Amino acid sequence: MKIKWMILAAILTVLTVLTGCEPLAVLDPKGPQAQTQADVILLSIAIMSFIVIAVFAILIYMLVKYRASKQPEDYKPPHIEGNFWVEAICVGIPVLIVAYLSFVSVESNYKVEATPEGYDEEPLVVYASSSDWKWHFSYPEENIETLNYLYVPTDRPLEFRLYSYGPISAFWIPQLGGQKYAMADMVTTLHLAADVPGEYSGRNANFSGEGFAEQTFNVNAVSPDEFDEWVEEVQTTADPITEDEFEELLEPGHLGQQTFTGTHLEFMPAPEGEHGGHNHGGESEESHEEHSDQSDDEHSDHSEHDHDH
Amino acid sequence: MEFFERFAIPHPSPIIYASMVAIGITLLAIIAGLTFFKKWGYLWREWLTTVDHKRIGIMYLISALLMLFRGGVDALMMRAQLATPEAQLLDSQHYNEIFTTHGVVMIIFMAMAFIIALMNFVVPLQIGARDVAFPRLNALSFWLYFMGAMLFNLSFVIGGSPSSGWTSYFPLAGNEFSPSVGTNYYMIAIQIAGIGTLITGINFIVTILKMRAPGMKLMKMPMFTWSALITNLIITFAFPVLTVALAMGTMDRLFGTQFFTTGNGGMDMLWANLFWVWGHPEVYILVLPAFGIYSEIISTFAKRNLYGYKSMVASMVIISLLSFVVWVHHFFTMGQGAMVNSIFSITTMAIAVPTGIKIFNWLFTLYKGSIRFTVPMMYSLGFLPIFTIGGVTGVMLGMSAADYQYHNTMFLVAHFHLVIIPGVVFAMLAGLTYWWPKMFGFMLNERIGKWAFWFISVGTCVAFFPMFISGLDGQARRMYTYSESTGFGFWNMLSFVGAVALAIGFIIIVYNIYYSTRYASRDIGSDPWDARSLEWATHTPVPEYNFATIPEVDSSEAFWDSKYNGHKLFKGKLKEIHMPNNSGVPFIMSALFFVLGFSFIFSIWIGVIVSLLGICACLMHRSFEKDHGRHISLEEVEKTESELRGGK
Numbered sequence: 029m030k031i032k033w034m035i036l037a038a039i040l041t042v043l044t045v046l047t048g049c050e051p052l053a054v055l056d057p058k059g060p061q062a063q064t065q066a067d068v069i070l071l072s073i074a075i076m077s078f079i080v081i082a083v084f085a086i087l088i089y090m091l092v093k094y095r096a097s098k099q100p101e102d103y104k105p106p107h108i109e110g111n112f113w114v115e116a117i118c119v120g121i122p123v124l125i126v127a128y129l130s131f132v133s134v135e136s137n138y139k140v141e142a143t144p145e146g147y148d149e150e151p152l153v154v155y156a157s158s159s160d161w162k163w164h165f166s167y168p169e170e171n172i173e174t175l176n177y178l179y180v181p182t183d184r185p186l187e188f189r190l191y192s193y194g195p196i197s198a199f200w201i202p203q204l205g206g207q208k209y210a211m212a213d214m215v216t217t218l219h220l221a222a223d224v225p226g227e228y229s230g231r232n233a234n235f236s237g238e239g240f241a242e243q244t245f246n247v248n249a250v251s252p253d254e255f256d257e258w259v260e261e262v263q264t265t266a267d268p269i270t271e272d273e274f275e276e277l278l279e280p281g282h283l284g285q286q287t288f289t290g291t292h293l294e295f296m297p298a299p300e301g302e303h304g305g306h307n308h309g310g311e312s313e314e315s316h317e318e319h320s321d322q323s324d325d326e327h328s329d330h331s332e333h334d335h336d337h
Numbered sequence: 338m339e340f341f342e343r344f345a346i347p348h349p350s351p352i353i354y355a356s357m358v359a360i361g362i363t364l365l366a367i368i369a370g371l372t373f374f375k376k377w378g379y380l381w382r383e384w385l386t387t388v389d390h391k392r393i394g395i396m397y398l399i400s401a402l403l404m405l406f407r408g409g410v411d412a413l414m415m416r417a418q419l420a421t422p423e424a425q426l427l428d429s430q431h432y433n434e435i436f437t438t439h440g441v442v443m444i445i446f447m448a449m450a451f452i453i454a455l456m457n458f459v460v461p462l463q464i465g466a467r468d469v470a471f472p473r474l475n476a477l478s479f480w481l482y483f484m485g486a487m488l489f490n491l492s493f494v495i496g497g498s499p500s501s502g503w504t505s506y507f508p509l510a511g512n513e514f515s516p517s518v519g520t521n522y523y524m525i526a527i528q529i530a531g532i533g534t535l536i537t538g539i540n541f542i543v544t545i546l547k548m549r550a551p552g553m554k555l556m557k558m559p560m561f562t563w564s565a566l567i568t569n570l571i572i573t574f575a576f577p578v579l580t581v582a583l584a585m586g587t588m589d590r591l592f593g594t595q596f597f598t599t600g601n602g603g604m605d606m607l608w609a610n611l612f613w614v615w616g617h618p619e620v621y622i623l624v625l626p627a628f629g630i631y632s633e634i635i636s637t638f639a640k641r642n643l644y645g646y647k648s649m650v651a652s653m654v655i656i657s658l659l660s661f662v663v664w665v666h667h668f669f670t671m672g673q674g675a676m677v678n679s680i681f682s683i684t685t686m687a688i689a690v691p692t693g694i695k696i697f698n699w700l701f702t703l704y705k706g707s708i709r710f711t712v713p714m715m716y717s718l719g720f721l722p723i724f725t726i727g728g729v730t731g732v733m734l735g736m737s738a739a740d741y742q743y744h745n746t747m748f749l750v751a752h753f754h755l756v757i758i759p760g761v762v763f764a765m766l767a768g769l770t771y772w773w774p775k776m777f778g779f780m781l782n783e784r785i786g787k788w789a790f791w792f793i794s795v796g797t798c799v800a801f802f803p804m805f806i807s808g809l810d811g812q813a814r815r816m817y818t819y820s821e822s823t824g825f826g827f828w829n830m831l832s833f834v835g836a837v838a839l840a841i842g843f844i845i846i847v848y849n850i851y852y853s854t855r856y857a858s859r860d861i862g863s864d865p866w867d868a869r870s871l872e873w874a875t876h877t878p879v880p881e882y883n884f885a886t887i888p889e890v891d892s893s894e895a896f897w898d899s900k901y902n903g904h905k906l907f908k909g910k911l912k913e914i915h916m917p918n919n920s921g922v923p924f925i926m927s928a929l930f931f932v933l934g935f936s937f938i939f940s941i942w943i944g945v946i947v948s949l950l951g952i953c954a955c956l957m958h959r960s961f962e963k964d965h966g967r968h969i970s971l972e973e974v975e976k977t978e979s980e981l982r983g984g985k
Contacts, residue, residue, distance in 0.1 A: 108704070140675075140741060195508055
C-alpha cells in the first residue's frame with residue numbers, strides 16, 4: 029500500500045507545483061468576473077484539500093494500525109454499534125463546511141450574474157451569436173459586426189447577449205470569465221469585463237457537432253481609446269453586411285475573421301422580446317436585468333401580443 | 338435497392354468494415370459451435386427460458402462484461418486520438434460517435450447491467466428468499482435490457498451510430514442537425530432497455546419488502562439489500578421520466594412533433610431538464626448499490642460489524658431524496674439566473690454531508706478491526722481515497738459561479754470519472770471477486786487479482802488527474818482535436834498512458850478468469866471469505882431453491898451469529914419446495930421488441946405493426962395462461978442436500 033500513497037502524493041505535488049508556476053487559463057484571470065471565479069476555485073480547493081487530507085490520514089492510520097498481520101492470531105475485533113458524538117462530529121463539521129461554501133456560492137452567484145461593479149461607464153452591449161461553427165459579434169451601438177473575433181475596451185463592463193443559429197453552444201472566454209449557453213429560442217446574458225489589455229482566446233465550449241473543435245474566436249482587449257479608433261477605422265473601411273451575405277455566413281463550415289458595418293440584427297433580430305421562441309410575457313431572463321433598457325421596452329410592448337399565439 | 342440504402346453507414350471507415358467482418362465471424366462461430374456440440378437445447382432450456390434469479394444475474398454479468406469491453410475500446414480510441422495534438426487517427430464524425438456510444442454503453446448497458454447482475458444474484462440469497470417476487474418479469478427485464486443493448490450496438494455497423502453525445506441535447510439531436518438514424522437508435526434502444534430496468538425496480542422493491550426471511554426486520558437487513566431497496570425506489574421514480582422524454586424525442590424525430598425543437602413552441606431546454614431529472618438520480622442508482630457492496634466487503638475483511646448501521650441507512654435515504662432536487666447543476670450555465678443557481682448549488686453541496694457520513698463510517702469500521710488485504714478489500718480501500726478526491730471536486734463543481742469555468746471542460750470529465758470509476762467500477766470488480774466463489778464454485782486467483790488492482794487503480798489516477806489541469810487550462814470536453822499551441826498535449830499523453838494501464842488491468846482480469854477457471858481449487862466450502870451475511874449460509878454451488886429450509890434471523894449479521902454466537906439459522910424441517918416454471922415467453926417477447934425497435938429506427942412500418950401484434954399476443958398468452966409453478970419433491974430436496982453436503 030505504501031507505494032500507492034507515494035504515487036498519490038507525487039501526483040498531488042505535481043498538481044500543486046504545476047498549478048503554481050505555469051498559470052492555467054482559468055486561474056490567470058484578466059477581469060473581475062474571472063477573478064471572482066478563480067477566488068472561489070482556489071478557496072474551495074483549499075477547503076477540500078483539508079477534507080482529503082483528513083480522510084487520507086484516518087485511512088492510513090487505520091490501515092497501519094489494524095492490519096491482520098499485526099494482530100495476535102486469536103484477536104477478535106469487538107462489536108461496535110456507533111457512537112453519537114463521533115457521528116455528530118462527522119455530520120457537524122461537513123455541515124459547517126457546506127454552510128460556509130453555500131454562503132460563498134450564493135454571494136459569488138449574484139456577483140457573476142450582475143454587471144461588474146466599480147466602472148463608471150455603461151456596459152458595452154455585444155450580441156454574440158453562434159452558427160455552425162462560427163461566432164458572429166454584433167455591436168448595435170457602434171453599428172459594427174465581426175466574425176470570429178472580438179474587440180473590447182478595457183475598464184468598461186461588457187454585456188454579451190448570447191443566442192444561436194443552431195445547436196446549443198456555450199460562449200466562453202476562460203480568462204475573462206465562465207461560460208454561458210447560447211440557444212436558438214432565447215437570449216441569455218453574460219456579464220464580463222476586461223481589466224488587462226491583451227489577446228485572449230475564446231471558444232464554444234458546448235458540443236455542437238462536427239466542426240465543434242475548431243469553433244474558436246480571438247478576443248482583443250484594448251484601451252478605450254484604441255477601441256474607439258478601431259470602431260472608427262471599421263466604420264470607414266469595412267463593407268456593409270447584407271442579408272444575402274449573412275445567410276451565406278450561416279452555412280455550416282468554418283470561416284476566418286471578417287468585419288462589416290451594420291449588424292445582422294437589423295434584418296434578423298435576436299430571439300428576444302417579440303422575436304423570442306417561447307416568450308412568457310415578462311418572465312424571460314432579460315426582463316430582470318437593469319441594463320436591457322432597449323429590449324425591455326420592446327419586450328413589454330409586445331408581450332401581450334405574444335400571449336395570443 | 339432504395340429500401341436497402343437506408344441501412345448503409347453514412348461515414349464508413351476501415352474500423353467499421355473490420356467490425357462488420359468480426360461480428361459476422363463471431364455470430365457464425367457461435368452458431369456453428371452450438372450446432373456442433375449439440376448445445377441448442379441446453380441453451381434454450383437452461384438459459385434462454387430460465388427464470389432463476391442466479392442464472393439471470395450471471396447473464397447480466399456476462400453482458401455487462403461484454404459491454405465493458407465495448408465501452409473500453411471506445412475509451413482507448415478516444416484517448417489515443419487525443420494523445421497528440423492534431424492526430425489523424427479518427428475524424429470528427431467518428432470521434433463524436435465514439436464518445437457518444439462510450440457514454441451510453443458504459444452507463445446504461447455496462448454499469449446498470451453490472452449492478453443489476455449483482456443485485457439479482459445476491460439480494461434473494463441475502464434475504465433468505467427462494468427467488469424474486471416475479472421471476473418471469475425478472476427474465477423479461479433481462480431480455481429487454483439485452484435486446485436494447487444489442488440493438489444499440491448494431492448501430493455501429495447498420496445505419497451509423499448516434500453522435501450527439503450521451504446527453505443527446507436537442508436541437509443537435511433533432512432531425513435538422515442529426516439526420517442519420519443514429520439518434521433513433523439512441524432513443525429506441527435505451528427505451529427498450531429502460532423498460533426492463535423499470536420492471537426490475539418494481540420487482541426488487543416487492544421482493545425486498547415482502548420476501549425477507551422470518552425475523553429480518555427492515556433494520557436488520559444487510560447493507561447491500563438496503564442499498565438495493567433504495568436504488569430500486571429511485572429507479573421506479575426516475576425511469577418513467579426517461580421513458581417519457583425518450584418517447585417525446587422519438588416522436589420529434591419520427592412523427593414531426595415539436596417538443597424539443599426551437600420553433601413552433603418547442604423548447605430545447607425541456608429535454609435537458611427531463612434528461613437530468615432522470616440523469617442525476619441515475620448517478621445514485623449506480624453508486625448506492627456500490628456503497629452497499631463496499632459496506633459488505635469492508636466489514637467482512639475488517640472482521641467487524643459495520644460501524645453506524647443506522648446512520649448508513651439514514652444517509653442513503655437522504656441521498657435518494659436529495660438526488661431528485663439537484664438536476665439543474667448539470668446546466669448552471671443555461672441562464673436561469675443567480676437565484677435558481679443558488680438554490681441548486683446548495684442542494685448539490687448538501688449531498689456531500691450524507692456521503693461524508695458514509696466515508697467516515699467505513700473508516701471507523703476499520704477501527705479495531707483485523708484487516709485482511711484480499712482483492713475485494715483492496716478495491717474497497719482504493720475506492721476510499723480516489724472517491725474522496727472525485728467527491729470533493731463534485732462539491733467544487735456545485736459552486737455554480739465557479740462552475741461557469743468548469744462546465745463542459747475536462748475538469749468535469751475528470752470529476753465524474755473519478756466518482757464513477759472508484760464508486761461503481763471498483764465496487765463491481767470488488768463484488769465480482771467477492772461473490773465469484775458463490776456464483777461459480779471457485780475463487781479468482783488473488784495474486785493475479787492484485788496485479789489487476791494495481792494497474793487499474795494507478796491507471797485511473799494517471800488517466801484522470803491530468804484532466805483537472807487541462808480543464809482548468811481551457812480544454813473543452815468532446816473536442817476531437819486540439820492544436821499544439823494550446824499546450825494540452827502533455828496532459829493528454831499522460832491520460833493516454835493511464836488509459837493503457839487501465840486496459841492492461843482489465844486484460845489481466847480476463848486472464849485471471851481464464852487462469853482460475855483452469856487451475857483454481859474447487860474445494861472451497863460454502864464460506865471461503867469467513868463472511869457475515871446470509872448468502873454464505875447456503876451451499877456452493879447454490880441449489881436452484883437457494884435454501885432447503887428458510888433461515889430465521891434476528892440480527893443484520895445472522896450468518897456470523899450462527900457461526901460464532903450460537904444462533905440457530907435453520908430450524909424448520911425439509912419440505913417439498915414450490916418453484917416457478919421456466920418460460921420462453923420473455924425471450925420471445927423481447928426478441929419481438931428488438932424487431933419493433935429496429936423497424937421503428939428505420940421507419941419500416943410493416944415491421945412495427947407485425948411485431949406489435951406479436952408483443953400483444955405474448956401479453957395475452959400470459960393473461961390467459963394457467964401456470965401454478967411446480968413442486969420439487971421432498972425426496973429430491975433430500976437427495977440434493979445430501980449430495981451438496983457430501984461435496985463439502
